[in-house]
Amino acid sequence: MTLERAIRLLAGSFVIVSLLLYHFVSPWGLLLAAFVGLNLAQSSFTGFCPAESILRRLGVGGAGDTCSVTAPKASQE
Numbered sequence: 001m002t003l004e005r006a007i008r009l010l011a012g013s014f015v016i017v018s019l020l021l022y023h024f025v026s027p028w029g030l031l032l033a034a035f036v037g038l039n040l041a042q043s044s045f046t047g048f049c050p051a052e053s054i055l056r057r058l059g060v061g062g063a064g065d066t067c068s069v070t071a072p073k074a075s076q077e
Helices: 003-024 027-046 050-057
Strands: none
Touching (some): 003 027, 003 050, 027 050
């Protein structure tokens, strides 16, 4: 899994959890969705994403990325 996909999965999961908290527990659950949105917005302006740092330390999207695809080289005849 690439780092970008992992960040999207993490952000989407947090938003879904936030909506479930809102529906079943308390309206304060929407604060989690607001935090995720603000974090994504600041990341687009600054280029710094805390989740990216954490996931990179956990080894996500490293050199052993199994989903990376490279185009085959053309053979010269």
